[in-house]
Amino acid sequence: MDSGGAQSHGAGDSSRWGVLRHKHFRTIWLAAFGSYVGTWFEFVALRWIISQETKSEAWLGYLAAAQLCPMLALGMLGGVIADSVNRRSLLIWTQAAMMVIALAMAGVVAAGAATPVVFLVLALLQGVVVAFNVPAWQVLTPRLVPKSDLTRAITLNGISFNMARVVGPAIGGVIMRAFRSPVTHSVGVASATVAASEFEGTSRGAAALLFFNAATFVVVMLAVLTTPDAPAPPEMRGMWRRPREVLTHAKNAVRWVWNNRGARALLLATVLFAVFATPIMQVMPLIVSEVYHRKEDSYGVLLAIMGFGAVTGGLAMKHLPKWYPMHHFIPLCVGVSGVLLFAFALVSDPVWGMLLMFGVGALWMWTWNSMAAAMQHLVPDAMRGRVSSVMSTIAMGLMPAGTFIAGFIGHAGERLLVASGRESLQSGTSTQLGLAGVSLPLVVAGIIMLTWRTPEVDGMQPGDPGYDRVPGLLRGLTARSHRPPRA
Numbered sequence: 075m076d077s078g079g080a081q082s083h084g085a086g087d088s089s090r091w092g093v094l095r096h097k098h099f100r101t102i103w104l105a106a107f108g109s110y111v112g113t114w115f116e117f118v119a120l121r122w123i124i125s126q127e128t129k130s131e132a133w134l135g136y137l138a139a140a141q142l143c144p145m146l147a148l149g150m151l152g153g154v155i156a157d158s159v160n161r162r163s164l165l166i167w168t169q170a171a172m173m174v175i176a177l178a179m180a181g182v183v184a185a186g187a188a189t190p191v192v193f194l195v196l197a198l199l200q201g202v203v204v205a206f207n208v209p210a211w212q213v214l215t216p217r218l219v220p221k222s223d224l225t226r227a228i229t230l231n232g233i234s235f236n237m238a239r240v241v242g243p244a245i246g247g248v249i250m251r252a253f254r255s256p257v258t259h260s261v262g263v264a265s266a267t268v269a270a271s272e273f274e275g276t277s278r279g280a281a282a283l284l285f286f287n288a289a290t291f292v293v294v295m296l297a298v299l300t301t302p303d304a305p306a307p308p309e310m311r312g313m314w315r316r317p318r319e320v321l322t323h324a325k326n327a328v329r330w331v332w333n334n335r336g337a338r339a340l341l342l343a344t345v346l347f348a349v350f351a352t353p354i355m356q357v358m359p360l361i362v363s364e365v366y367h368r369k370e371d372s373y374g375v376l377l378a379i380m381g382f383g384a385v386t387g388g389l390a391m392k393h394l395p396k397w398y399p400m401h402h403f404i405p406l407c408v409g410v411s412g413v414l415l416f417a418f419a420l421v422s423d424p425v426w427g428m429l430l431m432f433g434v435g436a437l438w439m440w441t442w443n444s445m446a447a448a449m450q451h452l453v454p455d456a457m458r459g460r461v462s463s464v465m466s467t468i469a470m471g472l473m474p475a476g477t478f479i480a481g482f483i484g485h486a487g488e489r490l491l492v493a494s495g496r497e498s499l500q501s502g503t504s505t506q507l508g509l510a511g512v513s514l515p516l517v518v519a520g521i522i523m524l525t526w527r528t529p530e531v532d533g534m535q536p537g538d539p540g541y542d543r544v545p546g547l548l549r550g551l552t553a554r555s556h557r558p559p560r561a
Contacts, residue, residue, distance in 0.1 A: 105297030112287030114242025119280035125359035135477035144201035146471030153463020156209035168207035173291035180284035239381025247374020253279030327460035336530030364502030383435025401531035409520020415513035484508025524550030
């Protein structure tokens with residue numbers, strides 16, 4: 075975004091859907107929706123199987139680490155490669171590699187060879203490929219739509235992803251439940267045999283979900299082939315073959331993010347949200363099975379409700395005041411997300427949990443979408459892939475840390491309760507305590523960022539109209555220095 079004005083997060087009214095008039099963006103958007111559904115199928119299948127086999131937050135953390143930590147090691151290289159090779163070709167190759175890995179996941183489940191360790195190995199391979207796919211995917215949208223439509227396109231991508239979150243987990247949970255063998259109550263049937271039969275049925279449902287996910291990569295590859303060719307900028311072409319220059323360009327991207335006050339604030343907010351908000355996605359199956367005492371279909375429904383909240387939040391963004399700037403809106407979303415997650419962690423009634431999860435989904439959409447749109451407006455086009463990789467590398471690479479922190483807090487809190495005389499704790503107490511513990515930093519961070527604001531997030535500079543760094547929580551909430559004068 076150009077300096078001198080607060081950007082609008084509403085970004086239009088009915089014209090939000092008008093961005094689909096760009097045919098290449100429309101093709102990718104539709105193909106991506108099917109791929110997102112497959113991604114959520116995989117998410118449900120892997121996490122439910124591992125959570126039921128291990129009953130451990132740690133194993134769910136290991137799975138998240140295997141999928142996301144390769145970004146820490148390879149994310150910057152992926153960003154440089156995205157800027158120095160044909161971006162369309164890179165997308166096709168990485169999509170093909172992820173399809174092979176998805177087929178391997180489906181195959182081991184169908185063959186009955188799936189174990190947590192096998193899943194970790196395949197998830198690690200997937201994470202390596204994702205480190206190169208994400209930067210290429212993030213620079214796709216800016217080259218399919220004009221800059222004036224960029225915020226609308228990013229919002230629409232978020233709505234598509236969360237529409238898939240409504241459809242994918244709900245259908246995925248139902249499919250897994252339908253394939254699960256019915257429990258036999260006949261006399262003489264051992265409970266272990268029943269459990270094995272149920273798990274075998276669940277595995278059949280999981281294999282179906284994973285095979286569908288593999289098929290969606292073909293659709294995405296065909297859609298990418300319809301987009302315009304995307305050769306690397308001449309000054310960056312072939313850069314990945316020169317390691318010293320790769321390191322220099324990667325350092326330049328990190329330096330740009332850190333030295334740009336607005337980009338630095340967005341990076342810190344992204345890291346905070348990635349670490350302390352995302353554990354809910356990893357521990358949710360344990361909340362469902364150990365706190366609510368429900369099955370996989372309820373897990374799918376809870377994820378779907380979160381997605382429905384996100385879709386509703388995305389559609390509602392056009393009703394937010396257009397003058398309310400990002401550097402006020404993002405901290406507000408972070409803080410309120412922490413409050414809702416804390417409340418969700420403490421309730422044991424699934425009805426209340428579903429209501430709160432709807433709100434979490436809406437805030438989730440507003441937070442991620444606003445941070446992504448703000449950064450895309452700030453970054454120069456020549457550095458877009460590298461800066462995107464900086465954000466993805468740090469945020470995605472650190473996401474698993476939140477799950478381990480939640481597990482540590484939960485088990486420490488459980489031990490304290492036992493030591494204080496609470497010897498009969500309900501199942502899932504440690505999971506609830508851990509989730510509550512990691513939500514509190516979001517509340518504190520939201521208050522701090524609203525009190526001491528960073529107008530540079532909106533591309534504003536000292537001397538611009540509305541530039542206001544005077545500390546104050548009330549000033550942050552009302553954004554009165556940006557409110558247009560009444561007629």
